[in-house]
Amino acid sequence: MWLPAAIVMVVCMLACIARIFIGPGAPTRLAAFDTTNTLVVALMVVLAIMFEQVIFVDVAIVYALLSFIMTLYVARFIEGKKF
Amino acid sequence: MRFIVTAVVAYLLYLVLTIGSGTLLLWNEAELIIGAIFALVVAALVKNRYLKKSLRMLNPVRWFIWLIYLFLFFFAMAQANVDVAYRVITGRINPGIVKISPRLKNDMSLTLLANSITLTPGTLSVDVEEETNDMYIHWINVKPDVLKEMPRDYHPICNSFPDWARRIAG
Amino acid sequence: MGALNIVTYVFIGVGLFFNAVGSFGLNRFPDVYTRLHAATKCTTFGSMFLILAVIVQSASIWVMEGALSSQSVLSIHAIIALVVLLITNATSAHAIARAAHRSGEKPARAVVDDLEGKDIND
Known part of the structure; x- marks a missing residue:
């Protein structure tokens, strides 16, 4: 039951990645990238129960935290501030 | 006081993350000791950033x-x-x-x-x-x-x- | 087990629908703020329901197999992932919106803009 869900998630991710390439301006690209990160975290949790690998969920938690910090720093950079 | 609250929160987070690793009440002895040490180190480093002056969120x-x-x-x-x-x-x-x-x-x-x-x-x-x-x-x-x-x-x-x-x- | 499977299917269906709406709205709306509306709300809600489906399924296996099952770790860590996702998504949407307005993006088709021309320093 998890494989079709994973395939639909990958299709959603491809739509977001298309917006990363065509989107006008840096904030739009960053928004699309953040959406892709959310979908990656959800997909990792689904893959964890599909393959019965608990370590995938830990990877998902660390990925969520690191991508959050990366989004904050890139947003700060787009504002044009010193760090 | 701030030090103790920060250490307890960090230790609880560590315990939740390592649940199911052993037989001593769901945890391993090594995990319990290492978690306590890390919680103290983290509390010493970040206590001024994690909590400001007042402690009213403990209510x-x-x-x-x-x-x-x-x-x-x-x-x-x-x-x-x-x-x-x-x-x-x-x-x-x-x-x-x-x-x-x-x-x-x-x-x-x-x-x-x-x-x-x-x-x-x-x-x-x-x-x-x-x-x-x-x-x-x-x-x-x-x-x-x-x-x-x-x-x-x-x-x-x-x-x-x-x-x-x-x-x-x- | 049958009822739990139905609940899981319903959660997966709701989650996938909202994820699809989120990534579709990202490609459909005219400017960055409305895109953030679609992206943040819909994908957070959809991912929340997908992770809830995983939690329901693994917790049912945990109850069936007893306390020392490896599924216990999976369901508890999935709950932590859910909490992290809920907190970080709202904050990063706020950061992107603020960065977009300070870098000079105008809201498209706006009827009112109270922030127009203000220079806020922090």
């Missing part, structure tokens, strides 16, 4: 109000998502940026309010003025009768979330 009444708020908030969030899905499919939008004055005092309640606003019907917090704590909110469907008076009424924009935020963390 259990505030946690209870927060739990009630979570239920209300979940229904508002579901409604928000149906609303946004409708707007995505029909493409019927009327956006604008409005300014509200929630009259909140401290950072904790402002953070709670901004996160609630971002996740609920058609609103997205954009910016905060530091001195007066006024918030600028992007609203996807601006109602015309809110625009008549300049200190905007916040009830049509974000229900009564500012009152809840004041009750929880104010």
Whole structure:
């Protein structure tokens, strides 16, 4: 039951990645990238129960935290501030 | 006091993350000892950043109000998502940026309010003025009768979330 | 087990629908703020329901197999992932919106803009 869900998630991710390439301006690209990160975290949790690998969920938690910090720093950079 | 609270929170987080690793009450002895050492180190490093001066969030009444708020908030969030899905499919939008004055005092309640606003019907917090704590909110469907008076009424924009935020963390 | 499977299917269906709406709205709306509306709310809600489906399924296996099952770790860590996702998504949407307005993006088709021309320093 998890494989079709994973395939639909990958299709959603491809739509977001298309917006990363065509989107006008840096904030739009960053928004699309953040959406892709959310979908990656959800997909990792689904893959964890599909393959019965608990370590995938830990990877998902660390990925969520690191991508959050990366989004904050890139947003700060787009504002044009010193760090 | 701040040191102890930070260490306890860090240790609890470590214990939740390493649950099911051994036989001593679900944990391994090595994990318990290493977690205690790391919790003390982390508490020594970040105690001034994690907690500011007051310790009023330790009051259990505030946690209870927060739990009630979570239920209300979940229904508002579901409604928000149906609303946004409708707007995505029909493409019927009327956006604008409005300014509200929630009259909140401290950072904790402002953070709670901004996160609630971002996740609920058609609103997205954009910016905060530091001195007066006024918030600028992007609203996807601006109602015309809110625009008549300049200190905007916040009830049509974000229900009564500012009152809840004041009750929880104010 | 049958009822739990139905609940899981319903959660997966709701989650996938909202994820699809979110990534579709990201490609459909005119400017960055409305895109953030679609992206943040819909994908957070959809991912929340997908993770809830995983939690329901693994917790049912945990109850069936007893306390020392490896599924216990999976369901508890999935709850932590859900909490992290809920907190970080709202904050990063706020950060992107603020960065967009300070870098000079105008909201498209806006009827009112109270923040127009203000220079806020912190």
